[in-house]
Amino acid sequence: MPPTDGVPPMNNPQSPHPEPRRRIAAATPVQADVLVVGAGPTGLTAAHLLGSLGVRVLLVERNPTTSDDAKAISLDDESLRTLQSAGIDGAVYPIIVPGTGTKYFDVGGRPLVHARGLGDQRFGHPFKNPFAQPDLERVLVEELGHRPDVETRFRTRLFSLEQQPDRVRVGVGPSEGTGPVEHFDVSYVLGCDGGRSTVRELLSIPMQGRSFPDVWLVADTVGDPHDQRYGMHMGDPTRPSVIVPGRDGRCRYEFLLHPGEGVAGDPPPFELVRDLLRPYREITPDQVERAVSYTFNALLADRLRDGRCFLLGDAAHMMPPFAGQGLNSGVRDAANLCWKLADVLAGRSGDALLDTYDTERRPHAQAVIDLSVRLGRIVMTTSRGRARLRDLMVRTAMHTPQGRRYLTEMRYRPNTRVRSGAVVPFDGRYGSLVGTFLPQPRVLHGPHLQVTRLDDVLGRGWSLLGVGVTDADWNTAAHTGLPAGKRVSVVLDDRYPRDRPGRTAVADADGRLQALFGGLTGHFLLVRPDRLIAAVFPGDQAERVSHSLRRFAPGAGPDVSPAAPDGPAEISHEVVRPRPAPTAHPVTESASHTQGGPR
Numbered sequence: 001m002p003p004t005d006g007v008p009p010m011n012n013p014q015s016p017h018p019e020p021r022r023r024i025a026a027a028t029p030v031q032a033d034v035l036v037v038g039a040g041p042t043g044l045t046a047a048h049l050l051g052s053l054g055v056r057v058l059l060v061e062r063n064p065t066t067s068d069d070a071k072a073i074s075l076d077d078e079s080l081r082t083l084q085s086a087g088i089d090g091a092v093y094p095i096i097v098p099g100t101g102t103k104y105f106d107v108g109g110r111p112l113v114h115a116r117g118l119g120d121q122r123f124g125h126p127f128k129n130p131f132a133q134p135d136l137e138r139v140l141v142e143e144l145g146h147r148p149d150v151e152t153r154f155r156t157r158l159f160s161l162e163q164q165p166d167r168v169r170v171g172v173g174p175s176e177g178t179g180p181v182e183h184f185d186v187s188y189v190l191g192c193d194g195g196r197s198t199v200r201e202l203l204s205i206p207m208q209g210r211s212f213p214d215v216w217l218v219a220d221t222v223g224d225p226h227d228q229r230y231g232m233h234m235g236d237p238t239r240p241s242v243i244v245p246g247r248d249g250r251c252r253y254e255f256l257l258h259p260g261e262g263v264a265g266d267p268p269p270f271e272l273v274r275d276l277l278r279p280y281r282e283i284t285p286d287q288v289e290r291a292v293s294y295t296f297n298a299l300l301a302d303r304l305r306d307g308r309c310f311l312l313g314d315a316a317h318m319m320p321p322f323a324g325q326g327l328n329s330g331v332r333d334a335a336n337l338c339w340k341l342a343d344v345l346a347g348r349s350g351d352a353l354l355d356t357y358d359t360e361r362r363p364h365a366q367a368v369i370d371l372s373v374r375l376g377r378i379v380m381t382t383s384r385g386r387a388r389l390r391d392l393m394v395r396t397a398m399h400t401p402q403g404r405r406y407l408t409e410m411r412y413r414p415n416t417r418v419r420s421g422a423v424v425p426f427d428g429r430y431g432s433l434v435g436t437f438l439p440q441p442r443v444l445h446g447p448h449l450q451v452t453r454l455d456d457v458l459g460r461g462w463s464l465l466g467v468g469v470t471d472a473d474w475n476t477a478a479h480t481g482l483p484a485g486k487r488v489s490v491v492l493d494d495r496y497p498r499d500r501p502g503r504t505a506v507a508d509a510d511g512r513l514q515a516l517f518g519g520l521t522g523h524f525l526l527v528r529p530d531r532l533i534a535a536v537f538p539g540d541q542a543e544r545v546s547h548s549l550r551r552f553a554p555g556a557g558p559d560v561s562p563a564a565p566d567g568p569a570e571i572s573h574e575v576v577r578p579r580p581a582p583t584a585h586p587v588t589e590s591a592s593h594t595q596g597g598p599r
Contacts, residue, residue, distance in 0.1 A: 032058035032151070033345050035170055035186045037158050037199050040067065041133065042313030042330030043192030044140035045079075048086040049338035051147035052460065055345060058186070059150060062157035062175040062193075066137035069290065072327035073130055073244050073252050074099075074231070077117075079331040080125035081440060081531070084455060088143045089125070095135040097247055098126040101410065102231040102324075104379060106391040109236065113394055116230075117410045121512065124440035124453050127410075128324065130231065130246045132220070158198050161189055163307045188341055189309040192330070195297070197315035203306045209299035209369070212320065212376075215257045215264050219273050219291040224251035225281060231324070233379050237387040240380035242321075243280065250289075253277060254321075256380065262293040296320045298369050304358040310337060317365045322375040323413065325368045332416070336361050339460075339529035340422075348483075353552040356421035367414040422528065424535040424548040430523060431536070438531045441512035444497055451509050461485040461529050466503075468492065468521035473539030474503065477524060480546040490517050 034050055036043045039061035047059045075096055083089040101116040117127030144150050153172075159181050160171035168189050173181035191199025200207075226245035234241045242254040255276045262268050268291050277283045297318040304311050313330030337357045343349040381387050397403030406412060418435035419425070425434055438454075445452045462485030466474060474487070487503035492514055497505035508514045526535040526545060535545045 030058055030151075030182065030184045030186075032056045032184075033187045034058075034190060034341060035060065035158075035168070035172075035188070036190045036192055038191070038193030038197075038313070038315070039063075039137070039141070039152065039154070040192060040194060040313065040330075041072065041136055041140070041327050042334055043190070044137060044144070045082065045086070045331050046190055046192060046312065046334040046338055047144060047150050047152070048088060048140065048147065049082070049334055050342065051144070051150040052086045053339065053342035054149060055338075055342050057147075057150045058172075059144070059152045060156040060158060060172050061152075061154050064155050066134065066141055068134050069292070071133045073133065073246070074324035074328070075129045075131050075136070076324070076328045077120065077123040077125040077127050078335075078437070079328045080129070081123040081455065082331050082335040084125070084453070085335070085460060085529075085531075088140070091139050091143050092136065095139055095247065096129040096131040097229055097245070099129040100126075100230045101128050102233060103228075104233045104394070105235050106394075107236060107384070107387050109234065112235070112391060113398060113407045114230065115410045116408055122439055123437065124442070124455070128231075130229075130244050130252075132246055132250060133327070158193075158202075161199070161202050161309065163309065168308045187308065187345060190337070191309065191311045191315045192313050192334075193315055195314045195318055197311065199309060200301060200311055200315050203309055205301050205303055205306060205311065207299040207301050207318075209297060209318075211297045211299075212295055215262050215293050215295055217255045217257055217262060217268050217272070217276065217291065217293050219253045219268075219277070220289040221251050221253065221277070221281075221283060221287050222289055223249050223287045226251050233322075235379060235381075235387055235390070237382045237384045239276075240382065241276075253280070256382070257293065264293050264295045266293055267291065268293050298373050300362070300366055300369060304333075304361060305354065310354075310357060312337065316361075317369060319369040320372040320376045322379060323368060323372040325372065325413075329365055329368055332364070333357075333361055335530045349552050353422060356552075360418045360421040363419075364414060364416050371412065371414060416532070418532060422534060422549070422552055423532070424526075424537075424545050426536060426541075430520065433525070433533050433536050436533055438525070438527050438533050439512070439516055440531075441516060442509040443506035443513055444509050445504070445506050449497075449507075452506075454506065454513075455531065457486070457488060457504065457506055458527065458531075459486050463488060463527045465490050465517075465525040465527060467517045467523055467525070469524060469539055471500075473522075473524070473542075476539050477542045478502075480542040481550070482526065482542060482546045483549065492518060492521070 033056045036047050036057055036059045039059055043059060047057050050057045080089055083092055101114060103114045104112045106112045120126055141152065144152055155175050156172055157175045158170060158172050162169040167185040167187060169183060169185055170189060171181045171183045173179055189199060191197050193199055224245065226243065228245050231242065231244040240256045244252040246252065261272060270285050273288060273291050274283050298320060299318045301311050301316045304316050312333035316333060317329060319326055340349065340353050340357065344351065344353060378390055381390065394407065397407060416437060423435045425431060440454045442451050443454050443457060445457050462483040464477060464482060464485060465488045467490045489503055489505040490513065491497045491505050491507040495507065497507040499505050523536055523538055524542065525533055528534050537545050
């Protein structure tokens with residue numbers, strides 16, 4: 001950025017991360033079942049999940065290295081649990097701040113409410129955790145080096161795709177258009193390539209929703225004095241702002257700009273950044289890692305599946321940053337879809353299972369978009385009257401037990417509840433559990449009664465948990481054709497867990513297992529690989545559950561397509577004139593300058 005009025009330019013270094021090496025040379029014949037387009041957090045997570053399940057993946061990214069842009073800054077407990085399922089949560093923890101939620105402030109800067117969530121009581125990880133997206137992407141790429149089934153190519157973009165009944169013919173080549181485009185077949189394509197998605201454009205999938213004209217400035221700084229482990233939303237209608245401290249003196253600041261102060265996509269002058277930060281700290285140009293002005297969208301693609309192609313992350317949906325759920329929604333997409341692809345490719349399930357991706361993800365994605373818009377209107381309002389009314393209502397609610405729980409536990413954030421898809425609804429007392437995520441308490445497990453996270457016992461596939469059921473019930477369940485997977489006896493009432501042939505046992509480690517399962521004695525819980533509860537049923541209903549799930553099995557209907565044959569795909573090499581970069585759909589034209597906030 002050129003100097004202005006004698007002020008030296010802000011430090012905006014090139015990415016500190018060296019260009020990732022391609023583990024497999026571009027000339028090597030591609031042996032991939034799935035092409036993942038886009039190496040942001042969603043695409044990298046999808047590659048990890050698929051690779052952990054033995055699926056061969058080619059991951060392509062048009063940029064020379066991982067992103068160094070200011071984007072997402074909040075990783076929640078669901079996302080960490082997903083990374084745990086791929087075995088990489090331990091690599092991610094060193095770059096996050098185990099957080100304690102968000103604190104909201106009123107018109108005068110006084111604390112209103114600290115929304116802590118439920119800590120690690122839900123899914124075994126801290127509820128909301130600040131991080132720097134460049135660090136996350138770097139770690140995820142490094143960990144992909146341990147996945148023999150995943151090949152990663154940077155400086156590589158998708159030029160074409162042509163769908164066939166049993167495969168997708170794709171063309172990929174150097175982003176600069178200086179080399180040959182390779183054409184080869186894959187079974188499926190995942191579009192994880194952001195708001196200006198090439199995959200979405202090639203499929204001619206429009207997005208519905210709206211864009212917002214408000215311009216926000218985001219500045220990532222170093223040498224910052226803030227040491228809070230929570231984000232701060234400042235509700236001053238004169239200048240709504242967000243502060244999110246990070247690790248090692250880093251801090252994210254976001255400010256709503258007034259008319260004339262900045263244009264989305266234009267680099268903000270240092271003087272403006274300095275003036276906005278002055279109430280909180282002094283700043284020098286070399287302490288600004290990056291600064292950008294952006295707007296945001298609230299959009300959802302018309303369809304998340306098109307034949308053998310799928311949209312995930314910002315390619316599928318974009319939302320305002322105020323709920324901190326943009327990146328996390330993309331990780332949810334990957335968690336929902338990847339195990340289904342692995343099951344279909346392995347012949348354990350049929351094509352109908354893949355239709356449930358849209359059915360299951362669309363309602364929750366829309367609910368999170370709507371919440372993000374509402375939070376922006378309420379928390380970041382520029383109306384002084386509305387802001388004072390907000391403060392009054394929050395303080396009043398905090399005087400009631402119900403209102404206090406609603407706000408401090410973030411019960412306003414929509415939880416996943418799948419009502420239609422790969423689940424078996426039941427009426428009655430336990431029907432409300434179906435379609436929700438299984439909590440992850442700590443359990444006692446193994447001959448030495450090790451304290452273990454429940455998911456680490458369940459493994460990566462389906463699991464069947466029996467709570468106080470009889471051996472006869474287990475034998476019945478074993479002969480009904482339920483999805484094969486881990487069989488786990490849940491032992492309650494402070495009793496010793498004893499493994500039996502064909503099933504393992506877990507017991508309560510801290511009281512949470514008893515609290516969660518104490519009322520389910522005599523029932524089974526069928527849990528999917530993404531930890532969603534597919535069914536809750538007594539032993540005599542096992543056949544009904546198995547029958548309901550058979551519609552997703554191979555041969556269940558005429559729409560079941562065979563998986564692509566094993567072995568390397570034949571590649572034709574030809575030099576073609578690269579197609580111009582896709583032009584974004586009008587509603588996403590500004591996407592490259594949006595979604596920069598703490599998603």
